[in-house]
Amino acid sequence: MSENEERTTYYSSMIRGIERTAIVVRYVIAIMLGALCLLLYAEHSVTHIIIAAAALISHNIFAHWALATGREGFFASFLNFAVYLIEISVVVVLTGIDSHSPAFVLYIIFLVGFISYRRNARTIMLASLACSASLGVAALFIYSIERIQHLDNHAETPVEFLFKFSSILIAGWFVANVSQLLRASEHRSIHQAQRLAASENSLRAILNHAAGPILVFDERGIVIEVNDSACAYLGRQRDGIVGQKITNFLFDDGTMEEKYDELIAMGEYQGKQVFVGPDGEEKTVNIVMRYFQSGDTKTYVASGYDITAQKELQEASRHASLHLERLNSELRHVNELRSGFIAGISKKLRSPLSASLGFCEMLLQEELGDLTDEQRTAVTTCRRGVLRAFRVIDEALNIPHGKSKRPR
Numbered sequence: 001m002s003e004n005e006e007r008t009t010y011y012s013s014m015i016r017g018i019e020r021t022a023i024v025v026r027y028v029i030a031i032m033l034g035a036l037c038l039l040l041y042a043e044h045s046v047t048h049i050i051i052a053a054a055a056l057i058s059h060n061i062f063a064h065w066a067l068a069t070g071r072e073g074f075f076a077s078f079l080n081f082a083v084y085l086i087e088i089s090v091v092v093v094l095t096g097i098d099s100h101s102p103a104f105v106l107y108i109i110f111l112v113g114f115i116s117y118r119r120n121a122r123t124i125m126l127a128s129l130a131c132s133a134s135l136g137v138a139a140l141f142i143y144s145i146e147r148i149q150h151l152d153n154h155a156e157t158p159v160e161f162l163f164k165f166s167s168i169l170i171a172g173w174f175v176a177n178v179s180q181l182l183r184a185s186e187h188r189s190i191h192q193a194q195r196l197a198a199s200e201n202s203l204r205a206i207l208n209h210a211a212g213p214i215l216v217f218d219e220r221g222i223v224i225e226v227n228d229s230a231c232a233y234l235g236r237q238r239d240g241i242v243g244q245k246i247t248n249f250l251f252d253d254g255t256m257e258e259k260y261d262e263l264i265a266m267g268e269y270q271g272k273q274v275f276v277g278p279d280g281e282e283k284t285v286n287i288v289m290r291y292f293q294s295g296d297t298k299t300y301v302a303s304g305y306d307i308t309a310q311k312e313l314q315e316a317s318r319h320a321s322l323h324l325e326r327l328n329s330e331l332r333h334v335n336e337l338r339s340g341f342i343a344g345i346s347k348k349l350r351s352p353l354s355a356s357l358g359f360c361e362m363l364l365q366e367e368l369g370d371l372t373d374e375q376r377t378a379v380t381t382c383r384r385g386v387l388r389a390f391r392v393i394d395e396a397l398n399i400p401h402g403k404s405k406r407p408r
Contacts, residue, residue: 015075016067018116023063026056052094055087076117081127084110085134092138104164107131108171119183121176128172132165213275213285214303217246224299235277246302251276263289263300273304346393357386 030053062083066074074080088106095103114127139161204227207214213230217223226241234241234249241249247256251274263269273287285304292299360383362368364376371379 012072014116016072018113019063019067019075023060026060030056052091055090059083059087081114081117081130085130088131089134089138092135093141104135104168107135107168111168111172111175115175115179115182119179119186121180124176124179125172128169128175131172132168135165135168210303212303212305214301215241215246215249217300217302219298219300221245221247233283234275235279235281249275251282259289263291267291275304349389349393353386353389357383357390360386 034049034053062074062080066072088103088110091106092103111124111128111131114124118124118127207225207227208229210227210229213233214227215223215230216225223242223244223246226238231238231241250256259269259271267290269287269289271287273285275283275285277283287302287304289300289302292301360379363371363379364383
């Protein structure tokens with residue numbers, strides 16, 4: 001919103017409030033006039049009271065119409081100014097303008113109230129001239145009526161009239177100067193508010209561009225600011241975080257006081273912290289907390305980096321290592337059983353095979369008698385089978401070829 005738009009909105013809101021108050025005041029005055037007419041009946045004042053009440057009610061009708069139709073611009077228009085001026089002039093005419101009547105003060109009150117509608121010194125001075133002219137017209141009207149009716153109400157002297165006339169002009173000049181000061185002050189206030197809003201927007205943009213969650217809290221631990229990453233991380237809207245205690249979102253393992261003590265003593269705390277979501281889900285972050293002091297006020301900033309996935313990966317790796325170690329242990333046990341089983345089988349097979357191979361060797365060397373060609377062929381085939389069995393046993397026991405203890 002631009003500066004002009006903010007000023008217009010501010011003035012419109014203030015004028016609406018003033019006009020609503022003025023409506024109530026006019027109704028109260030009209031009721032009082034009606035009561036005066038009934039209780040203090042005086043024939044010569046009935047007409048004046050009716051005219052004054054009619055003017056007040058007519059003005060209220062216009063004000064109600066403007067508020068109901070959304071035409072607030074009517075209140076700052078020349079027409080509304082003219083209505084007020086005529087209304088005051090009617091009161092001045094009805095009450096008189098002699099030294100005993102203070103009705104001219106209504107013009108000064110009107111100028112003071114006019115500062116809420118206009119902040120331009122030139123416009124206010126023109127309004128004071130219009131009020132002074134209205135006073136003069138009212139005085140001429142009263143004088144003419146008195147001359148026609150041949151009345152002598154001890155009209156005020158020219159000096160008294162000049163005093164009232166100049167009082168309105170001086171009040172207008174004073175109000176014009178005050179309006180200039182107010183306008184400059186409002187301009188500075190709006191400019192400072194815009195700068196503050198721009199600074200807050202820049203800070204929010206910086207916070208929201210941070211990848212990790214950031215929470216800002218005061219000395220009581222109440223969160224006063226939070227970025228979008230923290231909202232997404234905690235699974236809550238900003239309104240559900242700001243104004244809450246930061247401990248509502250942290251898992252307290254009994255060391256929170258120690259962390260705060262370290263934060264105050266060192267000005268910084270770094271470590272792991274568990275954040276708790278709305279559904280009780282726990283997320284681990286590497287958190288950095290710092291505090292900044294401005295006068296007597298301390299502000300704490302906690303920023304974190306999510307290590308939940310990293311921690312889960314480390315935990316999974318630890319479980320995998322334990323599982324692998326258990327499998328290796330079981331595998332070694334199986335190998336030991338296998339080696340023992342094969343060694344036992346080999347030992348039990350080697351003895352009969354060695355005996356068979358020895359008898360084959362003795363037969364082939366004809367130590368037990370001569371062999372026919374068919375017998376030699378059969379014994380040779382048997383010997384090859386026994387040697388093949390020894391080779392299979394050596395391969396099962398991973399014995400290199402040529403180092404077997406089988407008989408030659």
